[in-house]
Amino acid sequence: MINMGLIGLGKMGGYHLNLYDEIPEIKLTALCDADEGALGLQVIKKNVPGFTNYRNILPLVDAVTIAAPTKLHYEITRACLEAGKHIFVEKPITTDYRQAAELFELAEKKHLTIQIGYVERFNGVTRELKNIVSNPTLIEARRVGPFNPNFKNDSIIMDIMIHDIDIALSVSGRQVAAIQAMGAPVHTKLADYASVNIYFGNSSMAHIVAGRINHVKERFINITQDDTLIMLDYLKQNIDIIRKGQLQDFSERDEIKYKNNPLKNEIEHFVSCVEGKSARIVSIEHDLHTMEVALEVDSLLKSNTYGYKEF
Ligand SMILES: NC(=O)c1ccc[n+]([C@@H]2O[C@H](COP(=O)([O-])OP(=O)(O)OC[C@H]3O[C@@H](n4cnc5c(N)ncnc54)[C@H](O)[C@@H]3O)[C@@H](O)[C@H]2O)c1
Known part of the structure; x- marks a missing residue:
C-alpha cells in the first residue's frame, strides 16, 4: 500500500x-x-x-x-x-x-x-504499436483542438506536441538528424499552430502538427512502412491497417483489448515501479532526449519569422 x-x-x-x-x-x-x-x-x-x-x-x-x-x-x-x-x-x-x-x-x-x-504512452493503442511497427519510413502525427486560455502562456510544443515527439522517437528508434519547424500565433503571442519535420536519416522522417486553433479535437498518428499503412486514432482507441491496399480491421481482433483508460494504466505503472515490481517503460536517456528535441523545436519556432514573439 x-x-x-x-x-x-x-x-x-x-x-x-x-x-x-x-x-x-x-x-x-x-x-x-x-x-x-x-x-x-x-x-x-x-x-x-x-x-x-x-x-x-x-x-x-x-x-x-x-x-x-x-x-x-x-x-x-x-x-x-x-x-x-x-x-x-x-x-x-x-x-x-x-x-x-x-x-x-x-x-x-x-x-x-x-x-x-506522458499519458499517451499508456494508451492501449500506442502500446500495440511495438507489435506492428517495423522500420517506419514516414510518421505523421496530428494533435489539435480548440483554444484553452488557461494555457495561453505555455508553448504548444512543450504542452501538447511533446507527446507526439516522444512517441515518434520511440517508434522510429533512430537518431534525429535534422529538425524543421514553423508556427503561427493566432490567439496568443506564441505559436498556436505548428508544423514540425524531424528527419531521422535513411529516408525516414516524422511530420508532426500541433494546434490550439482548431474547432475539433483530433489525435492521430499514421505510420507508413514497407507495404503497410498503420492509422491510429488515440481518441477512438482504434488502429486500422492497410496492407497491400487492403484494409484489415486490426482493432476488432478478439484478443486485443486496448479500449482502456490510459491515465489509469499510467498510475498503475507508477505504483508498480514504486513497489519495485516494474521498471520504467523507457529509459531516462529517452525522456531527456524527448525533452531535448522538444526544446530544440521550441527554440526554432522562437527564432522563426512566423514563430512566436516574446511578450
Ligand atoms: N498529461 C496530460 O495529457 C496533461 C493534460 C493536461 C494538463 N497536463 C499538465 O498538468 C499540469 C496541470 O494542468 P491543469 O490543466 O490541471 O491546470 P489547472 O490550472 O486546472 O490546475 C492547476 C492547479 O494547481 C493549483 N496550484 C497552483 N499553484 C499551486 C501551488 N503552489 N501548490 C499547489 N497547487 C497549486 C491551482 O490552484 C490549480 O488548482 C500542467 O503541468 C499541465 O501541463 C497534462
Whole structure:
C-alpha cells in the first residue's frame, strides 16, 4: 500500500483523484492546492488532510503526484525528492533541460521512482504499436483542438506536441538528424499552430502538427512502412491497417483489448515501479532526449519569422 499525496487539484489533478479509488494499492493520505476553495471541496469529499503549502503533506506520504502548473514543477519535484518521495509529475517535467537532468539525477541517487505524465504512452493503442511497427519510413502525427486560455502562456510544443515527439522517437528508434519547424500565433503571442519535420536519416522522417486553433479535437498518428499503412486514432482507441491496399480491421481482433483508460494504466505503472515490481517503460536517456528535441523545436519556432514573439 502506498501513501499517496496529490499536489494541484485542477483539471488534471481531478482526473488523478477520481482514479485513486479504483487502484487498491493507493491510499490517498494528503491533498494540496494553493487555492483554499479547490482544496476545501476535495478535503471534504475525500476525508483526508489538506494543505495549501505542499511541504506540509510530505510527512504524510510515500509518493506524490504533481499536477500543479508547469512553472512550479521543478521547485516542487526537487523538494519532494529531497524529502525522499517517489514522484509522478505531469508533463512537461520542466521547460529547462538542465533542470530535468538534475531531477532525474537526484531521483537516481536517492533510488526514487520519477515518472513524467506522458499519458499517451499508456494508451492501449500506442502500446500495440511495438507489435506492428517495423522500420517506419514516414510518421505523421496530428494533435489539435480548440483554444484553452488557461494555457495561453505555455508553448504548444512543450504542452501538447511533446507527446507526439516522444512517441515518434520511440517508434522510429533512430537518431534525429535534422529538425524543421514553423508556427503561427493566432490567439496568443506564441505559436498556436505548428508544423514540425524531424528527419531521422535513411529516408525516414516524422511530420508532426500541433494546434490550439482548431474547432475539433483530433489525435492521430499514421505510420507508413514497407507495404503497410498503420492509422491510429488515440481518441477512438482504434488502429486500422492497410496492407497491400487492403484494409484489415486490426482493432476488432478478439484478443486485443486496448479500449482502456490510459491515465489509469499510467498510475498503475507508477505504483508498480514504486513497489519495485516494474521498471520504467523507457529509459531516462529517452525522456531527456524527448525533452531535448522538444526544446530544440521550441527554440526554432522562437527564432522563426512566423514563430512566436516574446511578450
Ligand atoms: N498529461 C496530460 O495529457 C496533461 C493534460 C493536461 C494538463 N497536463 C499538465 O498538468 C499540469 C496541470 O494542468 P491543469 O490543466 O490541471 O491546470 P489547472 O490550472 O486546472 O490546475 C492547476 C492547479 O494547481 C493549483 N496550484 C497552483 N499553484 C499551486 C501551488 N503552489 N501548490 C499547489 N497547487 C497549486 C491551482 O490552484 C490549480 O488548482 C500542467 O503541468 C499541465 O501541463 C497534462
